[in-house]
Amino acid sequence: MELLSGADMLIRSLQDEGIEYIYGYPGGAALHIYDALFRQDKVKHILVRHEQAAVHMADGYARATGLPGTVLVTSGPGATNTITGIATAFMDSIPLVVLCGQVASTLIGEDAFQETDMIGVSRPVVKHNLSVRHPEEIPGIIRKAYYIAATGRPGPVVVDIPKDMTTPNERYEYVFPKKVKLRSYNPAIRGHAGQIKKAVDMLMAAKRPIIYAGGGVILGKATDQLTELVRMLGYPITNTLMGIGCYPASDRQHLGWLGMHGTYESNMAMHHSDLILCVGARFDDRVTNATEKFCPGARIVHIDIDPASISKTIDADVPIVGPVDAVLKEMITLVRESKEKPDADAIAAWWKQIEEWRAFHGMRYETSPDVIKPQEVVEALCRLTNGEAFVTSDVGQHQMFAAQYYKFDRPNRWINSGGLGTMGFGLPAAMGVKLTHPDDEVLCITGEGSIQMNIQELSTCKQYNLPVKIINLNNQALGMVKQWQDMNYESRHAESYMGSLPDFIKLAEAYGHVGVRIDRKEDLEPKLKEVLAMKDDLVFVDIYVDRFEHVYPMQVARGSMKDMWLSKTERV
Amino acid sequence: MRRIISVLLENEPGALSRVVGLFSQRNYNIETLTVAPTEDETLSRLTVTTSGSDKVIEQITKQLNKLIEVVKLVDLTEGAHIERELMLVKLKATGSQRAEIKRTVDIFRGQIVDVTSSVYTVQLSGNSEKLDGFIQAIGTSGVLEVVRSGVSGIARGEKVLSL
Numbered sequence: 033m034e035l036l037s038g039a040d041m042l043i044r045s046l047q048d049e050g051i052e053y054i055y056g057y058p059g060g061a062a063l064h065i066y067d068a069l070f071r072q073d074k075v076k077h078i079l080v081r082h083e084q085a086a087v088h089m090a091d092g093y094a095r096a097t098g099l100p101g102t103v104l105v106t107s108g109p110g111a112t113n114t115i116t117g118i119a120t121a122f123m124d125s126i127p128l129v130v131l132c133g134q135v136a137s138t139l140i141g142e143d144a145f146q147e148t149d150m151i152g153v154s155r156p157v158v159k160h161n162l163s164v165r166h167p168e169e170i171p172g173i174i175r176k177a178y179y180i181a182a183t184g185r186p187g188p189v190v191v192d193i194p195k196d197m198t199t200p201n202e203r204y205e206y207v208f209p210k211k212v213k214l215r216s217y218n219p220a221i222r223g224h225a226g227q228i229k230k231a232v233d234m235l236m237a238a239k240r241p242i243i244y245a246g247g248g249v250i251l252g253k254a255t256d257q258l259t260e261l262v263r264m265l266g267y268p269i270t271n272t273l274m275g276i277g278c279y280p281a282s283d284r285q286h287l288g289w290l291g292m293h294g295t296y297e298s299n300m301a302m303h304h305s306d307l308i309l310c311v312g313a314r315f316d317d318r319v320t321n322a323t324e325k326f327c328p329g330a331r332i333v334h335i336d337i338d339p340a341s342i343s344k345t346i347d348a349d350v351p352i353v354g355p356v357d358a359v360l361k362e363m364i365t366l367v368r369e370s371k372e373k374p375d376a377d378a379i380a381a382w383w384k385q386i387e388e389w390r391a392f393h394g395m396r397y398e399t400s401p402d403v404i405k406p407q408e409v410v411e412a413l414c415r416l417t418n419g420e421a422f423v424t425s426d427v428g429q430h431q432m433f434a435a436q437y438y439k440f441d442r443p444n445r446w447i448n449s450g451g452l453g454t455m456g457f458g459l460p461a462a463m464g465v466k467l468t469h470p471d472d473e474v475l476c477i478t479g480e481g482s483i484q485m486n487i488q489e490l491s492t493c494k495q496y497n498l499p500v501k502i503i504n505l506n507n508q509a510l511g512m513v514k515q516w517q518d519m520n521y522e523s524r525h526a527e528s529y530m531g532s533l534p535d536f537i538k539l540a541e542a543y544g545h546v547g548v549r550i551d552r553k554e555d556l557e558p559k560l561k562e563v564l565a566m567k568d569d570l571v572f573v574d575i576y577v578d579r580f581e582h583v584y585p586m587q588v589a590r591g592s593m594k595d596m597w598l599s600k601t602e603r604v
Numbered sequence: 605m606r607r608i609i610s611v612l613l614e615n616e617p618g619a620l621s622r623v624v625g626l627f628s629q630r631n632y633n634i635e636t637l638t639v640a641p642t643e644d645e646t647l648s649r650l651t652v653t654t655s656g657s658d659k660v661i662e663q664i665t666k667q668l669n670k671l672i673e674v675v676k677l678v679d680l681t682e683g684a685h686i687e688r689e690l691m692l693v694k695l696k697a698t699g700s701q702r703a704e705i706k707r708t709v710d711i712f713r714g715q716i717v718d719v720t721s722s723v724y725t726v727q728l729s730g731n732s733e734k735l736d737g738f739i740q741a742i743g744t745s746g747v748l749e750v751v752r753s754g755v756s757g758i759a760r761g762e763k764v765l766s767l
């Protein structure tokens with residue numbers, strides 16, 4: 033029998049769970065735990081400079097690897113600082129376990145120093161939260177936390193640990209449970225066979241079908257199955273911002289991503305389709321535009337692990353609850369064995385129409401002889417990294433340009449806060465990726481507004497040698513806000529101008545990194561090459577781009593999917 | 605439409621706040637809510653009455669089911685069911701009013717459970733409409749205090765909500 037203190041049990045449980053890295057920041061209520069961490073060397077701790085960054089870092093790691101990320105913080109302000117990070121992960125269904133210190137159980141409710149009801153505060157933005165009531169529960173709770181975070185529709189789980197649960201000299205028997213069983217939590221393991229059959233029949237009968245895939249395909253590790261099914265059918269596919277990489281962007285059948293800033297051809301094809309096969313997406317308002325005008329002629333098959341995502345905003349004709357990989361596998365078999373074949377003439381006519389849309393617009397922007405366009409920066413980066421880098425982004429115009437012009441052929445490489453739209457996500461997320469992918473190129477495409485929301489992490493990068501490349505598309509404005517003000521408020525730029533920007537080059541240097549400024553068009557490609565050749569340095573690349581550029585296409589507010597602005601002057 | 609949703613919930617601290625939080629977070633309304641442990645002390649039974657379109661109700665049941673601590677639930681209004689609510693009412697009762705109130709209480713099959721020289725305390729159970737009906741019959745001017753338990757419900761026949 034092994035006797036351990038609660039703190040040692042916690043760290044031992046992390047080891048037994050196979051956790052390699054945790055990201056965090058110490059403080060009073062977590063000190064017993066930090067001491068236990070100090071006395072071992074299996075679980076490595078990364079000390080960030082702000083708890084929000086710890087969560088984004090764990091999140092970046094989780095998105096790149098498909099494994100749950102882990103965070104450790106103290107009570108009160110340490111815990112509340114994680115909330116934005118937790119909400120970010122929650123909206124994008126990212127598996128995380130956030131371990132929070134808490135004041136001693138004997139003090140809870142007394143407004144003790146650094147006491148916050150973290151269970152209450154986090155409740156609306158977690159998949160679940162758990163609090164420790166006896167040290168012996170710790171291994172079971174940790175096991176449960178990871179199980180809940182990573183299975184079904186993944187999400188963040190908070191564990192609240194009062195300080196007296198980790199007291200060093202109180203030891204209890206350590207038993208790490210082999211299995212977790214929860215009578216009230218049993219995610220579906222396969223889809224309903226009858227529904228899947230019905231869906232395949234509809235796919236075969238469709239004349240204007242489209243596959244609409246989302247982040248669920250990546251989270252559900254079903255990109256191979258999706259690619260196989262789509263190729264077998266020969267139908268067009270579009271995906272959401274979160275689904276980027278679920279199907280190779282360079283493939284002919286891929287129409288690009290859809291929605292507010294999606295491609296003309298994908299939005300047009302969705303609107304005119306007669307059948308939408310939705311795989312692991314959730315008909316979010318940034319995709320559908322006005323729901324009452326959404327795809328009037330389309331019947332909808334919706335596959336999702338989360339029944340609550342089905343028929344939430346758009347009613348499904350054939351709902352299929354189940355893991356996307358298992359459901360797609362069954363569909364592939366049925367399609368292969370099906371006596372019915374797709375209507376070749378109808379599908380050919382449909383493709384002809386789609387190619388016309390593609391030729392009419394595609395992705396394009398106007399270049400200028402002297403100003404650097406943000407789009408061309410992203411295109412250059414994509415070329416120079418062969419489209420194989422991990423790209424994280426922040427939120428704004430730069431995020432949309434990155435998603436539009438970097439072509440991802442693989443999943444888990446495009447890493448952004450799609451659901452919550454959290455400025456400040458990009459740098460720490462890139463750090464989480466770089467830590468576990470030291471040999472891969474990791475780019476953080478950001479804006480001068482967003483990067484300043486977690487700029488302090490440059491210090492963490494120095495400490496742990498994380499040579500990410502920060503690509504600051506500097507338009508000297510909160511560009512996306514400014515774009516909306518241009519379009520909806522007669523260009524009244526209320527507080528969207530970022531005055532008194534720091535000298536980012538000196539700033540990077542002050543933190544011990546390299547800074548490079550690019551403000552001439554002819555320097556763009558050569559300097560980017562130089563930057564990418566500096567394998568061992570974090571380089572902050574401050575690129576002065578066109579301050580007046582807008583992101584297009586852009587769906588017209590409250591319109592249907594096909595109502596878009598294609599440039600400042602063309603509306604369809 | 606008004607619905608009665610009955611939930612078996614892990615009897616754990618924090619579970620109830622998750623249910624209530626879900627309703628406010630997602631803008632669903634709660635008309636009544638009752639909760640108490642069951643014969644199995646690890647489980648609570650919670651009954652909530654709410655209203656909304658079929659789509660909203662479908663979302664409510666799905667979102668409730670998603671809560672880790674929700675073990676099972678049923679929308680009782682989907683089938684034949686029995687619903688009951690308990691009401692305690694304090695009424696001004698002096699002079700000729702006393703006999704009148706007593707008669708009304710009898711008609712509604714209530715009981716007078718406490719008496720002073722000027723006040724009757726009446727206990728009444730039934731469905732919510734019956735309780736509303738009683739208050740209406742008495743007239744609000746005589747009512748000093750009303751306590752209602754909220755609705756509890758159970759399916760008719762052999763259907764049971766259990767593990």
Ligand SMILES: Cc1ncc(C[n+]2csc(CCOP(=O)(O)OP(=O)(O)O)c2C)c(N)n1
Nearest residue numbers: 428429430455479480481482509510511512
């Ligand atoms: C934390 C946070 N605050 C506010 C916003 C609203 N917002 C969305 S985009 C944007 C501007 C971002 O500016 P910048 O990072 O410079 O990117 P740009 O649009 O200029 O490329 C703002 C303020 C947000 N998404 N996140």
Ligand SMILES: [Mg+2]
Nearest residue numbers: 479480509511
């Ligand atoms: Mg900007």
